[in-house]
Amino acid sequence: MSAVHTSEAAAVAADAPAQKLAFFPREDGSRVPYEVFSSQEIYDLEQERIFRGPTWSFLALEAEIPKPGDYKSTFVGDTPVVVTRTEEGELAAWVNRCSHRGAMVCRNARGNASSHSCVYHQWSFDQRGNLLGVPFRRGQKHMTGMPKDFDPKCHSLRQLKVESYRGLVFATFSDEAPALPDYLGAEMRPWVDRIFHKPVEYLGCTRQFSQSNWKLYYENVKDPYHASMLHLFHTTFNIFRVGMHARSLPDATHGLHSIITVTKNEEETSAAYKQQGIRSMDDGFSLEDETVLGHVKEYDELTTNHIQTIFPQLVIQQIHNTLVARQLLPKGPDNFELVFHFFGYTDDTPELRELRLKQANLVGPAGYISMEDTEATELVQRGTRRDPKATSVIEMARDNPGQQDSNITESLIRRFWVGYQQLMGF
Amino acid sequence: MDKMEQMLLWFELHSLQERYVSVLDNDRLEEWPTLFTEDCEYGVIPRENEDMGLPVGVIWCNNQRMLRDRVVSLRHANIFEAHSYRHMTSGLQITPVDADTVEMRSNYVVVQTRANGESQVYQAGRYEDRVVRTPEGWRFQKKRAIFDTSRVQTLLATPI
Ligand code: FES
Ligand SMILES: [Fe+2]
Numbered sequence: 001m002s003a004v005h006t007s008e009a010a011a012v013a014a015d016a017p018a019q020k021l022a023f024f025p026r027e028d029g030s031r032v033p034y035e036v037f038s039s040q041e042i043y044d045l046e047q048e049r050i051f052r053g054p055t056w057s058f059l060a061l062e063a064e065i066p067k068p069g070d071y072k073s074t075f076v077g078d079t080p081v082v083v084t085r086t087e088e089g090e091l092a093a094w095v096n097r098c099s100h101r102g103a104m105v106c107r108n109a110r111g112n113a114s115s116h117s118c119v120y121h122q123w124s125f126d127q128r129g130n131l132l133g134v135p136f137r138r139g140q141k142h143m144t145g146m147p148k149d150f151d152p153k154c155h156s157l158r159q160l161k162v163e164s165y166r167g168l169v170f171a172t173f174s175d176e177a178p179a180l181p182d183y184l185g186a187e188m189r190p191w192v193d194r195i196f197h198k199p200v201e202y203l204g205c206t207r208q209f210s211q212s213n214w215k216l217y218y219e220n221v222k223d224p225y226h227a228s229m230l231h232l233f234h235t236t237f238n239i240f241r242v243g244m245h246a247r248s249l250p251d252a253t254h255g256l257h258s259i260i261t262v263t264k265n266e267e268e269t270s271a272a273y274k275q276q277g278i279r280s281m282d283d284g285f286s287l288e289d290e291t292v293l294g295h296v297k298e299y300d301e302l303t304t305n306h307i308q309t310i311f312p313q314l315v316i317q318q319i320h321n322t323l324v325a326r327q328l329l330p331k332g333p334d335n336f337e338l339v340f341h342f343f344g345y346t347d348d349t350p351e352l353r354e355l356r357l358k359q360a361n362l363v364g365p366a367g368y369i370s371m372e373d374t375e376a377t378e379l380v381q382r383g384t385r386r387d388p389k390a391t392s393v394i395e396m397a398r399d400n401p402g403q404q405d406s407n408i409t410e411s412l413i414r415r416f417w418v419g420y421q422q423l424m425g426f
Numbered sequence: 427m428d429k430m431e432q433m434l435l436w437f438e439l440h441s442l443q444e445r446y447v448s449v450l451d452n453d454r455l456e457e458w459p460t461l462f463t464e465d466c467e468y469g470v471i472p473r474e475n476e477d478m479g480l481p482v483g484v485i486w487c488n489n490q491r492m493l494r495d496r497v498v499s500l501r502h503a504n505i506f507e508a509h510s511y512r513h514m515t516s517g518l519q520i521t522p523v524d525a526d527t528v529e530m531r532s533n534y535v536v537v538q539t540r541a542n543g544e545s546q547v548y549q550a551g552r553y554e555d556r557v558v559r560t561p562e563g564w565r566f567q568k569k570r571a572i573f574d575t576s577r578v579q580t581l582l583a584t585p586i
């Protein structure tokens with residue numbers, strides 16, 4: 001049946017550009033055709049419909065560009081953009097492509113500048129991307145210069161709409177995107193507020209490059225099912241996690257954002273730790289320095305893991321006392337880059353700050369409980385490349401789609417794919 | 427310090443460096459923490475952060491127990507593709523601080539070979555070390571691998 005469908009699709013594709021590029025055999029997101037992970041055509045359409053569509057992409061923490069003139073080079077999807085703070089203290093972002101003949105204007109990762117000029121012919125732009133000057137515009141001696149009808153106002157860099165929500169800077173290409181707080185939505189905002197309830201300080205970033213499709217990482221961070229299967233750190237070191245309360249919450253409107261939490265029951269915790277001491281003596285492995293798993297209570301709930309995706313390129317993470325804004329950047333169908341922006345609060349004590357740095361060992365490219373994630377996504381990429389029409393099987397807790405107090409579920413992944421299909425027109 | 431003493435010091439510290447590389451490149455990870463002091467600091471830090479004075483790295487340990495924990499975790503808990511490193515080091519610079527303390531700098535390139543047999547430059551960077559004389563010989567009290575390579579390919583398991 002599906003083979004017939006496929007050949008028909010191929011036959012009409014040439015004269016019917018509206019033909020869907022991917023076929024999802026079920027409506028509930030439980031079967032995902034592997035072509036969405038490897039097709040260049042689908043990737044290109046994602047750039048148009050998702051990254052240049054009615055979404056907000058995370059660019060930076062405001063704390064990375066605190067002073068007027070500060071800027072950072074980054075991406076919306078795979079479009080290079082620069083996000084800046086203007087002299088007035090406002091945020092701006094523009095596509096890093098010169099309006100003259102297309103060279104990248106800004107060549108630095110970060111810096112501070114009152115204006116930006118392109119090295120090729122020295123066209124210069126202000127912090128908002130407006131064209132300030134064109135050398136020899138009026139010519140020189142007998143040489144003519146630009147035509148009389150050349151209007152600099154018509155040749156700014158392409159500007160994006162930029163908004164900040166509690167110090168998280170987002171940008172959009174689209175006039176159709178809802179206001180940022182509405183885009184984040186009623187389910188997600190309280191969880192963003194939880195982490196960003198007071199001023200943060202940027203502590204640096206680490207970068208990881210994976211030879212796999214960006215959406216495989218999105219599946220991964222919406223997948224609490226894998227946590228105790230793939231990441232064996234806790235079980236190996238007998239770190240017991242009893243009395244944990246789980247949450248798996250999707251955004252209610254499109255399902256593209258989500259939050260997963262694991263919260264300790266504080267009363268059971270102390271008894272559990274004593275138990276752990278007994279068990280550790282029996283078994284082979286224990287940590288010699290357990291402070292890496294220490295936890296200073298900072299919020300109303302003693303939540304050990306807070307993994308929140310804000311589609312399409314942000315994951316907010318609190319694991320014990322590590323705080324990270326992970327930026328997910330697609331680099332073609334077969335690759336993505338993850339930028340882990342670590343932060344603390346400006347009022348951290350030196351002890352708490354040191355604990356955050358120590359617990360950074362848990363996450364990122366060398367993280368005890370995260371290094372396996374890109375290994376897993378690469379295994380999927382390699383396993384599926386030759387079978388674009390085959391599908392994954394995403395069934396866990398499918399009979400109970402409304403259940404939100406579980407970590408043994410793939411409901412967030414199914415919701416994600418339903419939202420993805422809507423955005424992509426699949 | 428006379429010429430002989432200088433040569434001896436250079437010889438001893440170069441030997442330490444060679445041993446460090448040999449331990450990592452030949453899967454003798456259990457020996458790796460023994461080249462550090464108990465109160466050591468070890469970090470693998472992106473140059474991007476170092477240049478901006480920002481503290482975050484991909485690994486940061488502030489005692490020898492954490493190094494042993496990492497080895498046990500790599501051996502028994504973490505899942506990653508089999509791989510080997512070959513460290514190339516150069517440009518060793520030695521700056522004595524006092525009779526028992528020396529600061530050391532050198533460059534490194536790590537070539538990684540993965541299960542499919544392909545070798546690639548995995549990381550290029552510099553070591554900034556502080557070594558101290560102990561009864562067992564010179565040991566690292568501080569070792570910081572500051573890498574120029576902007577991204578970690580896939581993951582970082584074996585220390586640098
Ligand atoms: S391309 Fe930028 S000034 Fe010519
Ligand atoms: Fe994971």
